[in-house]
Amino acid sequence: MALPLPLLVATQNPDKAREIAEIFATVAHEPLESRGIEGMAFLLDTPAHIDAAVAALAVPAVAPDVEETGATLEENARIKAAAVAEAFGVPAVADDTGLEIDELHGAPGVYSARYAGESATYADNVAKVLRELEGVYPADRTARFATVAMACRPGGGEIVARGEVEGLIAPAPRGESGFGYDPVFVPVEGDGRTFAEMRPEEKHAVSHRGRAFRALAVVLSEED
Numbered sequence: 001m002a003l004p005l006p007l008l009v010a011t012q013n014p015d016k017a018r019e020i021a022e023i024f025a026t027v028a029h030e031p032l033e034s035r036g037i038e039g040m041a042f043l044l045d046t047p048a049h050i051d052a053a054v055a056a057l058a059v060p061a062v063a064p065d066v067e068e069t070g071a072t073l074e075e076n077a078r079i080k081a082a083a084v085a086e087a088f089g090v091p092a093v094a095d096d097t098g099l100e101i102d103e104l105h106g107a108p109g110v111y112s113a114r115y116a117g118e119s120a121t122y123a124d125n126v127a128k129v130l131r132e133l134e135g136v137y138p139a140d141r142t143a144r145f146a147t148v149a150m151a152c153r154p155g156g157g158e159i160v161a162r163g164e165v166e167g168l169i170a171p172a173p174r175g176e177s178g179f180g181y182d183p184v185f186v187p188v189e190g191d192g193r194t195f196a197e198m199r200p201e202e203k204h205a206v207s208h209r210g211r212a213f214r215a216l217a218v219v220l221s222e223e224d
Helices: 014-028 050-056 073-088 122-132 200-206 208-223
Strands: 007-009 033-037 041-045 092-101 142-152 158-169 185-187
Touching: 007 014, 007 073, 014 033, 014 041, 014 092, 014 200, 014 208, 033 050, 041 050, 073 092, 073 142, 073 158, 092 208, 142 208, 158 208, 200 208
Parallel strands: 007 092
Antiparallel strands: 007 041, 033 041, 092 142, 142 158, 158 185
């Protein structure tokens, strides 16, 4: 299944860019690399073509405005993908992901990446969630991850896909893999391990981001 490469990934987060490359590779059935572009985005292509794709890319003098001001995951994903596609003149993909915890009435939701503050680290966000869930019974620590993945072309046109996974919030972080809230999220469809205790391919098989970007990749391949 051929993807329309190269693609820009509208993120400055290398962990997210790496995961998206890994997920797309499972659909394309070939290895893909992500290469950082001037701290603005990542370029995605095959190892054999990525050097040429980076060299051919016209980098804008001014970074695109990708401030996440949307009220929903879809709005934020659109802001990022559309801005980067227009700035570089190359199709771009983006996502916005939220952790929705039932006991916290859906929080942190759209604010997941900055739940403990604008400069919060992964550990800061996890620590805040665990503090707010202190004393909550294990069975009541239900939550879900949701990802909206978006592809935008320069001049207009978009594709949207959504992925979700149900789970529980663990009482303490476990595992060294993944990023974000992965050390405390235990997917219902798993075997009791957190996402951070899984190998990447295991996580992608059931994760919110895996589901969203596999669906997006299928449509992109059909349109190319």
